[in-house]
Amino acid sequence: MMTASEKNQINVMIVNDSPYMVSLLSDLLSSENHIKIVETARDGLEALRKLRHLSPDIILLDMEMPNMDGLTFIENVNLLPEKNLRIIVVSNYSPSNAKLILDSLELGAVDFISIPPDDPHVVEKLKGALLSKIEVASKSNRDALIPKAISKLRPSKNANTISDGMASTVVVIGASTGAPRIITNILKDIPSDISAGFLIVQHMNKEFISTFAQRLDAISKLRVKEAVEGDQIMEGTALLAPGDMHMVVSPSRQIQLDHGPKRFGVRPAVNVTMVSASEVFGASTIGVLLSGMGQDGAFGMKMVKKRSGMTLAQNESSSVVYGMAKAANDLHAVDKMVDADNLAHEIVKVVKQIV
Numbered sequence: 555m556m557t558a559s560e561k562n563q564i565n566v567m568i569v570n571d572s573p574y575m576v577s578l579l580s581d582l583l584s585s586e587n588h589i590k591i592v593e594t595a596r597d598g599l600e601a602l603r604k605l606r607h608l609s610p611d612i613i614l615l616d617m618e619m620p621n622m623d624g625l626t627f628i629e630n631v632n633l634l635p636e637k638n639l640r641i642i643v644v645s646n647y648s649p650s651n652a653k654l655i656l657d658s659l660e661l662g663a664v665d666f667i668s669i670p671p672d673d674p675h676v677v678e679k680l681k682g683a684l685l686s687k688i689e690v691a692s693k694s695n696r697d698a699l700i701p702k703a704i705s706k707l708r709p710s711k712n713a714n715t716i717s718d719g720m721a722s723t724v725v726v727i728g729a730s731t732g733a734p735r736i737i738t739n740i741l742k743d744i745p746s747d748i749s750a751g752f753l754i755v756q757h758m759n760k761e762f763i764s765t766f767a768q769r770l771d772a773i774s775k776l777r778v779k780e781a782v783e784g785d786q787i788m789e790g791t792a793l794l795a796p797g798d799m800h801m802v803v804s805p806s807r808q809i810q811l812d813h814g815p816k817r818f819g820v821r822p823a824v825n826v827t828m829v830s831a832s833e834v835f836g837a838s839t840i841g842v843l844l845s846g847m848g849q850d851g852a853f854g855m856k857m858v859k860k861r862s863g864m865t866l867a868q869n870e871s872s873s874v875v876y877g878m879a880k881a882a883n884d885l886h887a888v889d890k891m892v893d894a895d896n897l898a899h900e901i902v903k904v905v906k907q908i909v
Contacts, residue, residue: 564692565592567610569601569627570644571619575669579614579644582681589688598622602630609637611692615663617645617654618817618825620849620881623856628661640664640691644684646815653833657860664691720807721751721787723838723908725901726831728824728854730757730846732874734766736894737844741774741792743898749909750840752776752792753801753831755824757846760797767794785809795822803830818850824878828854832861839863840904842897843882845873852881855888864904865889868897 566589570576576594583589592610595601597619613631617624624643631639641663643655655666665687669680729737737754744752758766764780771778774792779785781793787807795801800812800822817823824843828851832839841858843851845868855865865888867879872894882888892900 562588564589564612564688565610566590566612566614566688567593567595567601567604567608568614569595569598569619569624570614570616571596572616575616575644578669579684582684583688586685589685596620598624598627598630601627605631605634605637605639609639611640612688613639613641614644615641617643617658618853620852621884623853623885625657625661625856625860626885628658628663632662642667642687642691644669646817653861654829654857719788721749721789721791722835723750723840723905724787724803724831724835725750725752725840725842725905726824726828726854726858727752727754727842727844728828728846728851728878729755729844730820730848730850730875730878732845733868734758736868736897738770738773739894740898740901741770741776741778744774744776744902746775746790748776748902748905749789750905751787751789753781753787753795753803753827754792755795755801755822755827757820757822757850758797763794763797770794781809781811783809783811795827798822800826802826803834805834807834818848820848820850824851825854829857832858832863835861835863837862838908840901840908841865842901843867843879843888844894844897845875846878847875848877849881851878852885852887855882856885859887859889864908866892866897866900866904868892868894 568576568579580591593604593608595604599622615624628641643658643663643666667684667687767778767780776790776792778792780796781801785793798821800814802810802812804810817825828841839858841855843855858865867882867888869891870876
C-alpha cells in the first residue's frame, strides 16, 4: 500500500541533451521531498523509448536536441493520451521567441520557463518559479491549462512597415568545418539585384571573421560586412555573424548581437539566427545548411519549415564534414539536398519563387 507521502509525490522526468542543464535542474529540485527525478533522457527519441515503461507526472523538456527535438517529441506524446503526461518546456529560449513558445503550448505543453544557465542569482529565483509551475501542472487539468498559457503569451499584433531597400525575404546560411570555400563560391554567383538579404553564421575564431567578411565582399556582387548591433537586413547585402556573438533578428528586422549561452557548444549558433529570422520573416525565410560538424542548425531548419519557409542543405558527396546537414535531414527539416556547385543557383531560384 502507498504511503501518504508517496501518493503526494510528483515524479519528474528531465529530457535535455546538456549534462549541465540536467544537473542544474536536478539540483534545483533535489531538496524538495515531494518531488522525485525518476528518469532522464538526452533527446526525444530516448525519452519515448523510456516512456514505454514509465509514466512520470511531469516532463521538463528542452527544445533544441539531437535526433528528436522538443516540438517533435510533444507531437509524439500526443499519441499517448493514456499516459496523461504534463510537459513543461525548460529552455534557453526567452519569451522574446513568442512564436516558438506558442508552438510548444499549442502542441500540448502545459507551460514554459526560460533558464539562464550562467547567472546564479537568477537561477536561485528561478527555483521558486519552477517549483510553482511543477506543482500547479501536477494538480491541474492539462487540457484546461493550455489555452490560459497561450492567451498569456500571445504577442500583440503590430504591423511592421518595411522601408525602401529593406529585405522582405531573408536567406540564412549556416556553416562550419569545410564551408568557407563553399560560402565564397555561393556569394560569388549571387546577382547583386537579388530580392533578398543574407545572414551568414560561420563557426570560426573571432579573430578571422573580419578578414573573412572583407574577402567575401571583395569577390561578391553583394555588399558583405561583419554584422554590428542595429544593422538593418537589406536587399543585396550579406551580414556575417561576429565571432563569439549570437546574431538575432529583431521584430524590426534589425540585428541584435547577444553574448548569451553557447548552443551545442558554439557561439554564434546557426539555430539562434534561423529561429529568430523565421519568427520575423515567416514563409519568406530560406534556410541553407552547409558542411560542418555537429547538430547546430538542424532545429533552426525545422523552425524555418514550420513557418512555411524553404530549406536547402549541402549533400553528403560534396561536404567535407556531413554533420550539420545530416542532422537537419534526420529531423526531416530539409526540402532539398543540393550539390555545393549548384547551391547559388538553387538559392536564386527559391528567392524568385518566394518574391
